[in-house]
Amino acid sequence: MEMISVIVPTFNDSEYLRECLFSIQKQTLRNIEVIVVDDGSVDQTKEIVTSFCASDNRFRYIYQKNSGVSVARNTGIENAQGDLITFVDGDDFIHIDYLQNLVNCFKTNNHVDVAVTSFRIIGGDWRAERHKSTPIWMTGRAATTKMLQQDGFDVSCWGKMYRRNLFCNKKFLSDVIYEDMLLTTELLMEARYVVFIDEGLYSYRKTANSLINSPFSGREFSIFKVSENLKLIIDEKDIDLRQALAEKIFSTVSSVLRKMRNEPHSSFYAERRKLIDLAKSEVKYIKVTRVKRFKTKIMVCVFRANQGVYQALLNNV
16 A cells, blocks of 8 residues: 655644644544654744654654745655655644545556645634535646636645655755745646545645735745746647646736735835736736636736726735
């Protein structure tokens, strides 16, 4: 039976870490190793993880100086011994059958390289209910298109299980955010087949430290580097895939501009113009009738009609 490596990068997640690790420990699939990479936490993370290690020899604790989540994930990959790899962030948790259901996808065919589940958002008192679904088979290219259009699942590396050999000569970039967008796209593009189960088996927790909620820091400008690398991966002549990439880059640019709304208009003037120029360069690939997300469709239409209205809308959403 194939062994699964569960990689848990964590940084000061002690408030939620026990729930995360308990959700992994009680999985119905038992043949696993759990690699917890502590990215320089200064809270109770070490004590929590070592207590799991003491009672369950499947758990391993690795400490590193604070270097960011990309380096923590790379450390986990380098130390993984399993045939299959999955990631669980330290403030999230998974359904009791998460691992078993994803592993079952690989058992159906030796050409399956990635299994994906949808996720549910945990925030406040709201928790979506899990539901059953029929597995959907896709080529790696089709899955990449679906992912970039955020049609059921997105570019996060979690909520997915990968054959370990996909990571040969590949790792997360350590000097950017949006690192998932780049590497997950590379991995799915290389996959022969991807199986998607729309069952909400992964629970993503929105916290103050989540990328979507965190205040503007300037690191968001790494979208320039990430988008350039993505355009090297995806053939411009592949109309469907290039449109999907354009949608994802455009929505990310909109997110960055929205985060900047409280910054003085004179601040980062050159970067703001560069973001608008990047959006302009991408919308030419977008055929609105084929956009999956309603919000993206509306924002593209507004951007094309009047960029002043587009920026005013960003400032009020």
